[in-house]
Amino acid sequence: MPSMLKIAVSALAAASTAYAASSSCSVSATTTIQNAGDATAVAACETFSGSIAVATGTTDDIALDGMKKLSGNLVATNNSAIKRISSSTLETLDGTLNLDGLTRLYGVDFPVLKNIDSIKWNALPNLQSIGFTAEVEEAKKVDIQNTGLRSLKGINIEEVDTFFVANNGYIDEISMQLGNVSESLTLADNNENVKVELPNLIWATNLTFRFCGSVSVPSLETLNGSLGLYNNGFETFSAPNLTSVGEALAIVANDKLDNITFPMLKKITDNLQIANNSALQEVSGFPVLESIGGAFDMSGNMSTVETPKLDDIKGAFNLQSSDNVTAACNFYNSLKSKKLIQGKYFCRGKVEDPGTEGHKPTDQSGTSTSGASSLSTATGALGLAAMAAVLLF
Numbered sequence: 304m305p306s307m308l309k310i311a312v313s314a315l316a317a318a319s320t321a322y323a324a325s326s327s328c329s330v331s332a333t334t335t336i337q338n339a340g341d342a343t344a345v346a347a348c349e350t351f352s353g354s355i356a357v358a359t360g361t362t363d364d365i366a367l368d369g370m371k372k373l374s375g376n377l378v379a380t381n382n383s384a385i386k387r388i389s390s391s392t393l394e395t396l397d398g399t400l401n402l403d404g405l406t407r408l409y410g411v412d413f414p415v416l417k418n419i420d421s422i423k424w425n426a427l428p429n430l431q432s433i434g435f436t437a438e439v440e441e442a443k444k445v446d447i448q449n450t451g452l453r454s455l456k457g458i459n460i461e462e463v464d465t466f467f468v469a470n471n472g473y474i475d476e477i478s479m480q481l482g483n484v485s486e487s488l489t490l491a492d493n494n495e496n497v498k499v500e501l502p503n504l505i506w507a508t509n510l511t512f513r514f515c516g517s518v519s520v521p522s523l524e525t526l527n528g529s530l531g532l533y534n535n536g537f538e539t540f541s542a543p544n545l546t547s548v549g550e551a552l553a554i555v556a557n558d559k560l561d562n563i564t565f566p567m568l569k570k571i572t573d574n575l576q577i578a579n580n581s582a583l584q585e586v587s588g589f590p591v592l593e594s595i596g597g598a599f600d601m602s603g604n605m606s607t608v609e610t611p612k613l614d615d616i617k618g619a620f621n622l623q624s625s626d627n628v629t630a631a632c633n634f635y636n637s638l639k640s641k642k643l644i645q646g647k648y649f650c651r652g653k654v655e656d657p658g659t660e661g662h663k664p665t666d667q668s669g670t671s672t673s674g675a676s677s678l679s680t681a682t683g684a685l686g687l688a689a690m691a692a693v694l695l696f
C-alpha cells in the first residue's frame with residue numbers, strides 16, 4: 304500500500320505544477336490524496352474533471368479550498384481517523400459524494416455547494432449536522448444511512464430521482480421544498496418521532512414511510528407508483544389532494560392510526576391493502592374512490608367500512624374484521640352479485656383472527672369459517688341468494 308500511494312502522490316505532484324498554470328484540470332484515473340498538502344494541490348484547479356479518493360490511511364483534515372467545480376466523484380471510505388472534509392469554494396459536484404465507514408468524521412462542510420449529482424453516505428456515526436450552509440438545491444440521488452445526523456438541514460432539493468434516508472436514529476425532522484420524485488422516496492427507521500413535512504410535493508412515483516412520527520403531504524396530487532405506510536406512529540394520515548395512485552396503496556401495522564382521509568382519491572390502479580392497524584375502527588376516508596385495478600384487501604378491527612362510490616374492483620375482494628361489518632358486507636355483496644367485483648370474494652365480520660386475502664379466519668364462536676380461497680372458488684357459481692345465505696351465516 305505505501306508504494307501504491309507513493310506512485311499516486313508523485314503523479315499528483317507532477318500534475319500539480321500543471322494544475323497551478325491552469326484553472327481547469329482533467330485527469331482520467333482517480334486521483335488519490337492522502338494528506339492536507341495533496342488536497343491543496345488538487346484544489347488549485349478551479350474546475351477538476353476526474354474522481355478524487357481520500358486514502359484509507361489519511362489522518363489530516365481534507366480541505367479542497369479553491370476548487371469550484373468537480374466533475375467526478377469525491378470518495379472517502381473505511382477511514383477511522385479523518386475528522387473533516389470540506390471546501391469553502393466548491394459550488395458544483397457533478398458526481399457522487401461517497402462517504403462510507405468514517406467513524407470519526409464530524410464535519411462535512413461545503414458552505415457554498417448548491418448542486419450535486421449524488422449523495423451516498425453510510426456509517427458516519429459522529430456526523431451530526433450537514434455543513435451545506437447555502438443548502439443544496441439540486442441532487443438526483445440521495446442515500447443516507449446509519450449516520451448520527453440530527454436533521455437534514457442543508458439538503459433542500461426541488462426534485463429528485465431517488466431519496467433514501469434510513470436508520471438514522473437521531474433524525475427527528477425532515478422538511479424540504481421537494482416538488483416531485485421521479486423514482487422513489489423512502490424514509491424508514493429514523494427517529495420514530497420524525498416529523499416529515501413535504502409541503503410542495505405534487506407528484507411522485509413511489510413513496511414509502513416506515514416508523515415516522517408524522518407525515519404531511521398537503522399538495523400531493525398524483526402517485527405514478529405506490530404509497531406505503533408501515534409501522535408509523537401517527538393517529539391521522541391525510542392526503543387531501545391525491546387523486547390517483549398508479550400502483551398500490553398499502554397501510555399496514557400503524558398501531559395508533561385511527562383516521563385515514565383520502566377525500567379526492569378516485570382511482571387505485573393496483574391493490575388497496577389495509578391491515579394490522581389495530582386502532583383503526585372506521586374506514587370512511589375514501590368518499591370518491593371509484594375503481595381499484597387490483598385487489599381490495601382489508602383486515603382488522605373495523606366496525607365501519609364505507610366506500611360509497613366504489614363500483615369497480617378488478618381483483619380479489621377480502622374484508623375480515625373482529626367487529627360487526629354486516630352493513631359493509633351487504634354493500635360489497637351487492638357489487639359482487641352485479642359482477643362489479645371480478646376476483647375471488649370474501650367478506651366476514653366477528654372473526655377472531657382477521658387476516659389478509661387468502662387467510663381463513665376463525666369465527667368468534669370458535670368455529671373455523673369456510674375460508675377465503677375455498678369460498679372464493681365457489682363464489683362465481685353462487686347465486687345471489689346462496690351468497691346472502693353464506694354471508695348471514
Ligand SMILES: *[C@@H]1O[C@H](CO)[C@@H](O)[C@H](O)[C@H]1NC(C)=O
Nearest residue numbers: 359378379380381382403404
Ligand atoms: C471497506 O471495508 C469493508 C469491510 O471491512 C469492505 O467490505 C469494503 O470493501 C471496504 N470498502 C472499500 C471501498 O475499501
Ligand SMILES: *[C@@H]1O[C@H](CO)[C@@H](O)[C@H](O)[C@H]1NC(C)=O
Nearest residue numbers: 461462480481482483503506
Ligand atoms: C418538479 O418540481 C420542481 C420544483 O417544484 C419543478 O420546478 C419542476 O418543474 C417539476 N418537474 C416536473 C416534471 O414536474
Ligand SMILES: *[C@@H]1O[C@H](CO)[C@@H](O)[C@H](O)[C@H]1NC(C)=O
Nearest residue numbers: 485486506507508525526527
Ligand atoms: C408522473 O405523473 C405526473 C403527473 O401526472 C407527470 O407529470 C410525470 O411525468 C409522471 N412521472 C413519471 C416518471 O412517469
Ligand SMILES: *[C@@H]1O[C@H](CO)[C@@H](O)[C@H](O)[C@H]1NC(C)=O
Nearest residue numbers: 485486487508509528529550
Ligand atoms: C415502485 O414500487 C413498486 C412496488 O414496490 C416497484 O415494483 C417499482 O419498481 C418501483 N418503481 C420505482 C421507480 O422505484
Ligand SMILES: *[C@@H]1O[C@H](CO)[C@@H](O)[C@H](O)[C@H]1NC(C)=O
Nearest residue numbers: 502503521522523524543544
Ligand atoms: C390542491 O389541488 C388544487 C387543484 O389542483 C390546487 O389548486 C390546490 O392548490 C392544491 N392544494 C394544495 C394544498 O396544494
Ligand SMILES: *[C@@H]1O[C@H](CO)[C@@H](O)[C@H](O)[C@H]1NC(C)=O
Nearest residue numbers: 539540541561562563564588
Ligand atoms: C380525520 O382527519 C381529517 C383530516 O385530517 C379531519 O378533517 C377529520 O376531522 C378527522 N376525523 C376525526 C373523526 O377525527
Ligand SMILES: *[C@@H]1O[C@H](CO)[C@@H](O)[C@H](O)[C@H]1NC(C)=O
Nearest residue numbers: 555556576577578579658659
Ligand atoms: C399482520 O400481522 C400478522 C401477525 O403479526 C402477520 O402474520 C401478518 O403478516 C401481518 N400482515 C401484513 C399485511 O403485514
Ligand SMILES: *[C@@H]1O[C@H](CO)[C@@H](O)[C@H](O)[C@H]1NC(C)=O
Nearest residue numbers: 579580581602603604625657
Ligand atoms: C385488534 O385489536 C386488538 C386489541 O387492540 C389487537 O391486539 C389486535 O392486533 C387488533 N387486530 C388487528 C388485526 O389489527
Ligand SMILES: *[C@@H]1O[C@H](CO)[C@@H](O)[C@H](O)[C@H]1NC(C)=O
Nearest residue numbers: 626627628629630631652653
Ligand atoms: C351486526 O350489525 C347488524 C346491523 O348492521 C345487526 O343487524 C346485527 O344483529 C349485528 N350482528 C351482531 C352479531 O351483532
